[in-house]
Amino acid sequence: MRSNPATELAIRSLIERAPLASSLAQAFKVKGFTLALVGGPVRDAIIGRLGNDLDFTTNAHPLETKKILQSWAENVWETGIAFGTVAGKRGDTTVEVTTYRTENYDPDSRKPEVEYGDSIHGDLSRRDFTVNAMALELTGEEPEFIDPFNGLQDLAAKILRTPVRPGDSFNDDPLRMMRAARFASQLDFEIAPEVLSSMKDLAHRISIISAERVRDEFIKIMMSSNPRVGITLLVDTGIADIVLPEIPKLRLEVDEHHHHKDVYEHSITVLEQAIELEERLGGANLVIRLAALLHDIGKPKTRAFIEGGGVSFHHHEVVGARLVKKRLQALRFDNDTID
Known part of the structure; x- marks a missing residue:
């Protein structure tokens, strides 16, 4: 997929808006590790709204990531290291680098049980929506666009689907239901019928999520360009009956x-x-x-x-x-x- 126009657009946006990404990729490559831009930044690079906060995924374990970031970044923090994430900042660019993961959630727990994965495809399968399950591998001979769940197609259609069955995804992390409402408000996306149906069926699951996480998603909906959409989704699905x-x-x-x-x-x-x-x-x-x-x-x-x-x-x-x-x-x- 290296000649895909979306790949070219994402790479061009990345080079223009985040030139430090290539130097970070090189720092991982010389140590024998992979590094890929992943999730929301890939989506945003494709639609031309890439910011200064970049998310990456790697096969390096967190302590190795920490060592690399300490030599590359001006500041490093490890508040998320227990979940495989190490963050750093260089200039105006903030990066979060997370080890490939497969997560198992206890149905009654608010936090995932983290297991490190061995492939980027497995990591992408645990993302919230297909539009966030795309990656741009930066440590190969040339950048490679990875899209195993047709996120690019859904991005073009402006529709939210989950990489795996919606029920499995929302049971794993019920906050994803509020994220669906948030993305609908922020990006003017439609929610796929099977996803909306699952949100209604599993609305009660939002009760296990901490108040702070619910608050943060609600704020993002409120501060979006069209909060009516997100608020109405919360009401129509029954999620608001629990949180608001x-x-x-x-x-x-x-x-x-x-x-x-x-x-x-x-x-x-x-x-x-x-x-x-x-x-x-x-x-x-x-x-x-x-x-x-x-x-x-x-x-x-x-x-x-x-x-x-x-x-x-x-x-x-x-x-x-x-x-x-x-x-x-x-x-x-x-x-x-x-x-």
Whole structure:
């Protein structure tokens, strides 16, 4: 696949945006190890949005990786070394290098049991989605594009599929279901029907994921270009019932002004209006977006029917403020955001 246009585009983007990648590959090669750019950076290189954070995979074990990075990078940190990952920074480029892995998850555990693999194909099979299961091998005679699960085809079609059966993938790491919603919001991707069906079937599995990891994915959805898509996916699949139950409850409430079919739609509309005005306030702002989305979550608890067919929500802003604080605390948001 060396003459594939996608390969050429990815290589060109890599050379232009991340010239240090080739020198890192050379550092691994002289020690007898392989090194491949992998995952999101390959996807982003193909679509022309490669950043300065690069992920690599290698057959070198973590301690060997650490030695190589110590001679190549200006700074090295090993907080993820127990999971096979060593990170480093040189100039403006941050790299994470992970040993080929095959992971086994305890169904009741939040963390994987890491086993090192012996091939890049096995490593790619444990990635979350096919569009993130592509690699660019950099230590051969020439760069080689590796795509065993047709990620390039799915990238062109803007669709999210899993390399293995969706149920197996989501049981292994339930947070991948929230990542699906996030990528749909960030990249304007559709979710394959079998993946969406599995998300609905396994929504309850998100309960084993730590609040911090859930929070981080939720923030990425909120800060995306189109959070409506991701939020609606969380609601439609039942995931929000577990991680943000106040949001789906808004669908049960009719807006008292009858401008919207429900308070949920009204809240999403207010969020979108806030996003449109953000540039006046210095750009994307998480607190403003959260306030816009959650401003009416007190309405389900304060609904009262008025004679003649009306409905009121007296003091919903007071009740809502308490609910917002409780939910954000449960998701381990920092005090500055909560207050």
